[in-house]
Amino acid sequence: MPKITIDGIECEVADGLNVIEAAKTIGIHIPHFCYHPALSLVGQCRMCLIELDPIPKLQTACSTFVKDGMVIRTNTEKVIKARKAIMEFLLINHPLDCPECDQAGECDLQNNSFEFGQGFSRFEEQKRTYSRDIPVGEKLVRIQDRCIHCTRCIRFFREIVQNEVMTYQWRGNNTAMTPLEQDGRRLDTNYSGNMHELCPCGALTLKDFRFKTRPWNLANTESVCPLCSTGCNIFIDHKQRKIFRIRPRVNMDVNTWWICDFGRIDFGYAHSETRIAGPRVKGADADWKTALDTAAGLLKTTGASATAILCSADATNEEALLVKKLAAALGCSAASLPAPGVDPLEMEDHLLLRADKAANTQGLKALGIVPDPALADKLSGGAIKTLLLINPFNKQLAAALDGVRDAVAKIPNLVVLDHNETDFSKAAAVVLPGAVWAEKNGTFTNYKGLVQRINQAFAPAGKARGDFDILLALAQGAGADIACKTHIDAYNEIRDDLLKLEAQIKKDIEALQKAAAEAEKA
Amino acid sequence: MDSAVLATVILALIKIALILAVLFTGVAYYSLAERKFSAFMQDRIGPNRCGPFALLQPLADGVKFFLKEDVIPHHVDKVLYLAAPAMAMIPAMATIAVVPFADPIPAPASGLFASLGQIQFQLADINVGMLYIFAVSGLAVYGVVIAGWASNNKYALLGSLRASAQMISYELTLGLSVLGVFMVYETLQLDAIVAAQTSFISFLPVAIPKWGIVVQPLGFLLFLIATFAETSRLPFDLPEGEAEIVAGYHVEYGSMKFMLFMLAEYSHMIIASAVITCLFLGGWNLPWVDMSSLPAVQRVAAQLAVFTAKAGFFAFLFIWVRWTLPRFRYDQLMRLGWKVLLPLAIANLVATGAFYVVKYTVGIG
């Protein structure tokens, strides 16, 4: 733990930190553009220059690592002058088109120029411009004029995505960050969207979010991505009950700084036209009371052996608890179906994507809602007369149901709880419109057992209700005596189970890794 | 029927028609004048949309009042509520019956009116003219009180209570202040009082007309002030008191019924102006100008013009004072009435009486 002095403040910081990170720990912000903790150091923006005793020349904070006794100054006249100089240099060729630029409002360049820029320009010459006709794929918009040559994009694709699709072109003042759309390399990687946050100016912006709104108009709700079992931490940026974009939230245990482009862009189903508008009984619109009463009645009609509950792994842990209680009240089984060939730990790529396309497989497992291979037979054999089908819109459950699609559609007492229309909801006796993940509270357990909270960004669309409330009403209608009335109560009830699972999975993973390491050694 | 009686009745009907027509027109244009003059005093222009110089404005106002929805609130005493505007209007109209406007003219030699001998410019020449005026105008307070009572509204009731208290208080001053005039002219008959004012004060070297304002200056002032109070004009408009009791007794009234209250108020002012003119300003006469030698029609026209001018000045004075002085506080009003004006009126009465005692004993004048 080296002891250092920053701006006269003596502090002890962790080993191996650079000065930017060390200063951050005591709340001193050192402006920077090219530095990113996940990427290699290049020290080329020169914004993070600091004074380091006794070196006469200013040093870059990003490439200076703390050593015991270091004396750092970040607020001297010389440093401020250098920062102002760098800011001026960066802005002479940067087009001042913040009004058009999507980055405005969350732009490092803008923020730093508020602090170190000046209100006028001494640059009278022709600004440097670039051609805009360079294809950058479907996900991003590139406006090279705005580029400040931090090379974060190049390094990100080289070091994180490991697919070098960006490079330099030309030299000197005409240097351009150019996509290498050749040799089968395209900018449309699964992680290109991260440029949206990574690019410190507006040179690379997200096409999906382009011109939709301004970032300062958006409310940010902390949540977890539901699209695979990785459970990437995200912000849901929304306005007027509509999601505008998904942004990664830094969590060094799960997704570090990144999310994949599926998680970033595929939230359309939350606002799609196929959202179930309201509760239905036998195809006709009904009010909630009728629908819930009818559903609860139906679930009780055919007896325990002919009744089943089938739940997708998109349910939160709290909802899963209610499913279990409902099953207990009905005396039937609650199960998910095995997704064909899905191992929760299997990776789809080297970074974040997992094969398991449901958010909470592990959580359901911890609560005993596990795949029941016999259920498929029972369904196709017609043994099940009453089925509560929860969220068949989930891709994984839909795939698992593929073989028994017709059989399920023919079940007389089919109750479907889902947020979007499917073949099942169209065939169902009772349809209960549920909420998408952005509209609920609860917890997901990710592939390695980590229990993460999702927060409600806005109320469920239209007449839809939270799944927890619906299941609570169903369970009460089925005669269950349920103590937990809120998701918090439910979480408190299952917390121990979840923590046990987390410990177990951790152990399993360690064992697996050890085995893999030994296999490699051998 | 006796032809003289018939002639009298017909003449009276014609006079009533004429006087009412003139009075209503006068009231209408008086309200316009009030609006215009108030505008001028406040550096404004006032109404200028209806006709040249807004001369059609009163018509428009009247049409507006007629066309407005006649609302009768459900909580009012319906009979009294409907009667009150009429009760306010009728005394105001009736008062003018005894006011003379000019010297009588000889009746036409032949025809229906020949038997009358002369035609008076006065509806009823009764020998207790002033008493009649006091009596009838005193009735006006009933309209106000009943309006306030019938409205069943606390502001209206407060307004009418104020009105009755104020009118009773100032009626005394009004009556006492004018007694001096009666002493001087030794009559209650208004045309006689006017006639008496054509003479000059006898014991003074310069010819000063023996007008009421000259012989009874204090009486004039007291009468004027009391008149303002009687007509509820500023600074004595406490019955209305927009600021504290919304609009007083007529707060619940709208459309025509409201208009009747307004007509009554403006009629009162016109009549009060006419009475003051008769009592203190020599009526239709001009001193040092002898109009009696003129032919009858010209003479009447000239006298009417003089009378209108004099009365018009007082009518203007009402407006002028309204836009100059602020409203009294209620206690100030009462103190002024009882502790200042009433003693002064009595003092004036005593002084006048004393003067005549001396005069008749000593024999001057």
Added chain:
Amino acid sequence: MAEIMKVVTRNMDVPDQHTIAVAMQNGAYEQLKKALEMTPDAIIEEVKKSGLRGRGGAGFPAGLKWSFVPKQAPKPKYMCVNADEGEPGTFKDRVIMSKDPHLLVEGILIACYAIGIRDAYIYIRGEFVEPANILQKAIDEAYEKGFIGENILGKDFTCHITVHRGAGAYVCGEETGLIESLEGKRGQPRLKPPFPAVVGAFQGPTVVNNVETLANVPRIFEHGADWFAAIGVEKNSGTRLFGISGHVNKPGVYELPMGTPIRELIELAGGVRGGRKIKAVVPGGSSAPALTPDQLDTQMSFDALGAIGSMGGSGGVIVMDETTNLVCVLTRLLEFYAHESCGQCTPCREGVAWLKKIMQRIRRGQGKIEDIDLMLEVAGNIMGNTLCPLGDAAAMPTRGFLTKFRAEFEAFIKSGANAEGTPMAGEGAVQVSVPAAE
């Protein structure tokens, strides 16, 4: 009057010196044999004692640099010979490589032996086609003779020398830029630290030395460190190859002891063309701030030039007579630096291009008096804030010209003259005849 002192250039007038046969007749590789008998540490000590300073520009002591390389390193160590002679006005290494390549090879081998390097790369400027060919031929001959390769001279010393031709980027003359380029990457300097002596080419410890530096090494062993240290002035030992160009009658490469006054060098080069007066002299390559005529008695040594705010640099002396238009000179220089900026770090990429644009505007006759102060400030903002010295190299002469010859710039701006179309320095205004060692 200074005397030409032929140390490095001793054999350069010998015909066919570039062939190994002739070179060996003149003693080539004798010092290698001598050095291989010594311990590596002793060699480094000897070089340190000689006071040999790097001839590339910064003047860093060569022995010290060698001693920085860790003895035991997990990765192989490398020697990079900087033959990317791109500095305007500098043309001394080319002479060595084309006239006496074996001297360089011998120097490289001694250095490699001293540091324990098995692989040396000569990074030669792409435009130097002929010197590269001569050098390659010399290396091939040395391989044949067993001076390069496995177990040199029967000793436990293996060294390979490769000629790597650059693609003509000035910035590849910077040591980390050179290494990047050598690795096959885009030629742009690396962030330091780590310094090449710790992590250099192919992640291994690397020594980067100038051609002339290494060419001096055999001479040190031939005559001894003390002899070498005695030449020149204190702390600036040995001789230097000065490439003099510009408005002198006999431009060319002259070898003189360090510390010779500039005036004497100019006289040696035949004086100023047409007997005109001198306006400015650039003492050490275009990056060095120019000297005014009253500074011509300054000694040509790293320390003396540094003391007056210029620098010894690469030894390229450019003489400008009174007819020279300094506006054109500075414009040309800035065009060069802006063109050669790698575009990596902000002050150099944006600042130098900005300076260039202002200077071009002034040259077009659209300058303003305030532009001079603006340029001085911009240059000041570049100085010291860049990743590599290229930014400084552009800012230093800018500041030098603008402060020392401010009156001329102001007069030019005030006159509103448009100098576009008049030849700029290097476009016929400065005549260079090569090679002219004598």
Added chain:
Amino acid sequence: MAIIVKKPAPLTFWERIYLPAILKGLGMTMRHMIKTLAGGGVTIRYPEQHKRVPNNYRALHVMPTWEDGHIKCVACEMCSTVCPANAITVHAEEDENPEIEKRAAFYEIDELRCIFCGFCEEVCPRDAIHLTKNYEFVTDNREGFLYGMDRLTKTGRLVSELEAKENKDR
């Protein structure tokens, strides 16, 4: 510290009878009346006459266009952000011209909400919105006060003609 309250001097006789003060007051109103009648009034006969509003008067908005009719607004949403009354709604879209890049697809000012503070004009980086001196835009329905892009650009022309006329009158 005690405050010394000066008692007003007792009223004199003439003050106590108030008549001089009343006459003074009457004189004052009469003076005003005469002045007004002599033409010194300050009222303007409004529909026939227009008051000359100050140059920084702020009323109805206009959106100037370029000479080719293309709207200047680039939908940066600065105006809607700064608007203290939340009167401005902007939606952006891609312009066909890549040089302009962004433009307003939908722009609406609710003039009933507007408090005419002029912040939108001040904040606009493209001079794409102005507050004119045109205060005569009453209508009898709420929709009439919703000024979309078409009306804002059109009223711009009308208002500038009006102002030109006004300037000529002066």
